[in-house]
Amino acid sequence: MEKLKAGKGELFMPYDADESRHFFKEKNKKLINKLTTVTEAVKKYIPDGTYIAVGGFGGVRISTSVLHEILRQGKKNLGLSGHTSTHDCQILAAGECFDRCDIAYVIGLEARGLSRVSRKYFESGKVKFTEWTNAALAWRYKAAAMGVSYLPCRTMLGTDTFEQSAAKEVLCPFTGTKYAAVPALSPDVAIIHVHRCDVYGNCQIDGINISDADLAKASKHVIITAERIIPNEEIRRQPWATTIPAWCVDAVIQVPYGSFPGCMEKEYFSDEDHFALWLKKEKDPEEFKTFINKYILDTKNFSEYLELCGGTSRMNDLRFDELLVNPNTK
């Protein structure tokens, strides 16, 4: 009989289905007002060492305000799920906030290029990492969302990606087909930006969901930032639009333009000039330090950051970009 292979990567977040059931049994399901501030949410739910996962897609529907606050509060030794972690990874690497990472995609900013600061951080020896793929991490969330300890899939097989992962080969008990078993991942905290939610945390997301419904169900705690808080009646009027329900959510904060400089479906497009500015500043460590101080560490909150980035008039431009009606763009 063929010997089944096992990846030799470290499993940072071992999962136990029964333990997890007990955790969710105790979770408060009452509709209580969860409105808070970014500062309080980070203080309460993200102590040093917490394993976090960021919703969205790196530069799309990310919760930038919470990521900045993690830097501002000087959080250390976090675990990070690198599920297409682009600008989010760039921010957290700038503060050297994490020391272990499940990597599917980090360092890069897709078509924009690579972040030097992130790359240097991963090359520095200060971060432990284990290799995965986007689908593997998404299925790991899915498994935890389902309450099972693994899922079989046909990815990573035969590659070094598998070898450096913590996946294991399994045979289907029905057909004998070989699969990669990926272990459930239940992050301590998920940080997700949405279009709308009520004060209880019932969320509506426009556009693609990416992996966020599964991520919210998989995670022990969920921090939601929303473009707008809406009345509960709005949620009840079209419950089919709820993609993350209140019983998953612990904290709710209203943060308009909260995905900036990332894209927000039908609201505003990504600020490519600002992304380019980050990449440019990264070329010189001293300049980058000044940049981070000015834009993040020395600002009190996200509103101040938005002001520094051009305020209302810039946001208007990005709204026009999103709707493809910007008169200044070809």
Add this chain to the structure above:
Amino acid sequence: MAKYNSMENMICVAARQMEDGSSAAIGTGVPTAAGMLAQKLYAPNLLIFFEAGAAGPILPTMPVSVGDSRTTHHSLLASTMLDSMEAGQRGLLDYTFLGGAQIDKFGNLNSTMLGDDYHHPKVRFPGSGGANDLGSFCWKILVVTPHAKKRFVEKVDFITTPGFLSGPGAREEAGLSKGTGPFRVITDLAILDYNNPEKRMQVVSLHEGVTLEQVKDNTGFELLVADKLEKTSPPTDEELRILREEIDPSGFIIGRG
């Protein structure tokens, strides 16, 4: 004769690879440009999937991210990453476009790291993202990459995404679906495929003005040559017009050629 740069040439050649009615998972940059050009000229019914969750869009301009709102423009579906990935896993996706820092003679791709110690990389890259997934699931892997000796290597430092792994039969042995795998490589010099019993990369078509020696000189492993070596048709005026005026008017991608 139409003037064009190497990036425009690669995009035009790539756009001609997908037949009408097929499906393709595409990423940002060259793949998107090729997908858009294919939709406008050769494959109006090309079903485009983006790994972040959008499917069936009519792309207005180039997305910057495979998850940004351009990918859902007039799309048929705005769903989840797993919806796209599972479409691939159950056999629905014909093509995918991939790239990487290194590729070897069996089409294995490296986008993870350079060096010989995984935990202490000389250079660290983003990792698989969705590349390993799509390279495992899709029937035909297209690779678009500049041709250079440091990219076309005897052995990749890290197999991020499976090509034919160690050769014929290795994908099936590993548990991947039979009939999937590397299909063609499009570079700034030539079109290459694996259509031989050893599943090794071979030159099948030389681009305008390119010699076989030039291709070999820019390849770090022994390259096979197809029995009948073709000449690649250069970009047509119409391809170039659509590419420059409609697809990438700001030169975001073609400006890099």
